[in-house]
Amino acid sequence: MAHEFSLEDLSAFLDDELPAERHLQVEAHLRSCPACSRELERFEKAGAAFREHGRRPLPAGLLGRMLRRLRPKSFKLDPTLEWGLILAVTLGIVLAGGVALKAYMPGLFSQIQQMISGAAGSLGQSN
Amino acid sequence: MTPEELVNRYSAMVYNLALRLTGDRADAEDLTQEALLKAVNGLPGFRGDADPGTWVYRITVNAWKNLLRAKAKWRFLRFFSADDPKAVDSEPADCPEAAPGPEALAQAQDLRRRVESALAELTPEERAVLVLRELDGRSYAEIAESLDVPLGTVKSRLVRARTLLAQKLGPEDA
Numbered sequence: 001m002a003h004e005f006s007l008e009d010l011s012a013f014l015d016d017e018l019p020a021e022r023h024l025q026v027e028a029h030l031r032s033c034p035a036c037s038r039e040l041e042r043f044e045k046a047g048a049a050f051r052e053h054g055r056r057p058l059p060a061g062l063l064g065r066m067l068r069r070l071r072p073k074s075f076k077l078d079p080t081l082e083w084g085l086i087l088a089v090t091l092g093i094v095l096a097g098g099v100a101l102k103a104y105m106p107g108l109f110s111q112i113q114q115m116i117s118g119a120a121g122s123l124g125q126s127n
Numbered sequence: 128m129t130p131e132e133l134v135n136r137y138s139a140m141v142y143n144l145a146l147r148l149t150g151d152r153a154d155a156e157d158l159t160q161e162a163l164l165k166a167v168n169g170l171p172g173f174r175g176d177a178d179p180g181t182w183v184y185r186i187t188v189n190a191w192k193n194l195l196r197a198k199a200k201w202r203f204l205r206f207f208s209a210d211d212p213k214a215v216d217s218e219p220a221d222c223p224e225a226a227p228g229p230e231a232l233a234q235a236q237d238l239r240r241r242v243e244s245a246l247a248e249l250t251p252e253e254r255a256v257l258v259l260r261e262l263d264g265r266s267y268a269e270i271a272e273s274l275d276v277p278l279g280t281v282k283s284r285l286v287r288a289r290t291l292l293a294q295k296l297g298p299e300d301a
Binding site: 007008011012015017042043045046047049050051052053054055056057058059062063065066067069070 | 130131134135138139142143146147152156159160163164167235238239241242243246257258260261262266267282283285286289290292293296297
């Protein structure tokens with residue numbers, strides 16, 4: 001029997017990729033052609049073997065690494081800059097406290113001044 | 128589609144495509160990450176009516192072509208290289224799989240060896256057609272678009288891949 005269909009036709013038939021009329025023609029031919037039926041079966045087995053043994057799982061950790069790269073990074077300061085900022089803010093608070101003390105409680109401020117000078121004076125005498 | 132959805136949905140197939148294109152696990156991992164991150168970056172401009180799979184696979188194939196060009200340039204700069212593209216190992220490292228019994232395991236291993244042996248004789252482009260058709264069930268038109276080749280090329284590559292696979296599987300199945 002003459003094979004009027006190519007291997008490409010059989011392969012496309014298997015994948016349901018032939019135009020409807022051509023599909024019917026191949027189907028009819030396969031009913032009467034054992035050689036083409038065998039070829040089609042070989043293609044089917046080849047595809048099945050690849051589906052079963054050709055697939056590889058995603059390596060462990062790859063999906064996680066990719067998803068992590070998608071997440072926006074949290075804002076993180078350089079440690080040196082972070083400590084500098086803490087020191088500057090602390091100094092600022094102390095200075096502002098001193099200025100506020102002098103402005104709103106001048107009596108208390110002068111008392112503290114006297115205490116400090118008294119303490120310094122007694123230290124000087126003892127030496 | 129969010130970037131996370133895209134990565135979750137396509138990473139396994141992109142990896143399988145990358146593995147069969149490069150024939151090397153490490154290269155396949157790099158290629159998968161590169162392709163998916165490119166896709167994520169291009170997501171805002173992606174047309175919603177187009178198929179995301181075809182688009183992602185096309186990005187993967189283009190990234191692979193760039194990788195080949197970069198490797199060729201590197202080989203040229205080194206004048207010689209041990210990286211012979213024909214010597215690329217298409218057999219990826221073994222992965223653990225459940226084994227029902229020694230006989231079944233031996234049969235499965237034999238079949239797997241035959242499949243890998245056939246794949247090693249195919250070109251990367253032929254393997255890519257096989258992956259997209261058999262593992263992802265893509266239509267010929269989608270494969271042609273993903274690989275940027277005519278429909279006829281998809282058909283002929285698939286026939287060559289199937290014929291070779293059938294030959295390698297043949298003697299013991301007959």
